[in-house]
């Protein structure tokens with residue numbers, strides 16, 4: 001297999017981000033030198049995917065405080081909080097953003113006794129830790145998923161919960177890469193994922209690049225493939241899983257889960273524990289991002305709908321937990337009743 005693609009790199013004290021807006025044509029890395037650069041990279045989706053947003057926010061917080069000059073800890077904390085509040089406004093649905101920022105702020109609070117330089121170093125180390133932990137987590141998610149899959153299966157995935165949404169392996173794609181190492185062969189179908197085409201531009205790209213047998217389909221073909229017996233299991237990622245197991249993920253995920261139940265196909269959600277938000281009881285509480293009309297009305301700069309047409313463009317939907325066969329985390333697979341069992345993995 002060719003080397004794993006890196007969606008982000010911390011090199012020579014600079015954060016480089018792979019510009020996903022240019023994929024699949026060009027692999028271009030751009031330096032992000034200021035916290036505003038990081039904010040715009042997240043908001044404008046130069047990078048995306050819940051875990052990667054969290055990792056980037058960790059580095060972003062460090063970038064936002066690295067030029068602070070005060071030795072006063074309270075003033076230092078004020079600045080840290082200000083940067084965290086600013087980055088928290090970049091996107092609303094992926095809880096990993098808030099999780100990473102909270103973790104960075106909590107770390108900063110413990111640094112009172114250190115010199116300013118040591119505080120900054122400790123925060124950079126924390127960001128690096130969030131980054132490297134994600135790789136270990138995704139590998140474990142993949143191993144756990146492999147335990148419920150078999151060689152030769154056909155899998156369907158939606159959006160991009162791949163390497164390009166994480167540090168390495170992806171969540172939903174992790175077993176697909178591990179299977180390659182094991183000499184197993186999965187046939188993977190990737191939904192194109194309108195309107196932003198994460199499936200076509202990113203998942204199809206990274207899986208093909210990684211030597212995985214991947215076939216691209218339009219979103220509205222998935223039900224037909226299921227009816228033809230072409231899909232053995234569906235695996236998606238998530239932006240937020242709440243206490244009762246309801247799961248926010250890319251728009252279109254819920255329809256797949258409902259179809260999967262109809263056709264008796266297992267539907268797995270692959271998530272690192274930082275994507276689980278037990279502070280919310282049901283999916284109704286999850287903030288759902290709405291994005292610009294142009295994502296729906298135009299196609300790479302070409303207008304494809306009448307000028308001025310009304311558009312509704314929710315970026316995520318919420319799959320009711322009753323349609324989810326299992327929530328696969330790095331700590332194991334959680335099965336219903338989710339309300340009871342999700343709590344247990346945090347004990």
Ligand code: MRU
Pocket residue numbers: 048049050051094158159160161162165166170171172198236237238239249250251315
């Ligand atoms: O809008 P995006 O591209 O950030 O949405 C990404 C998804 O919906 C992913 O499935 C999710 O974040 C999980 S990534 C491991």
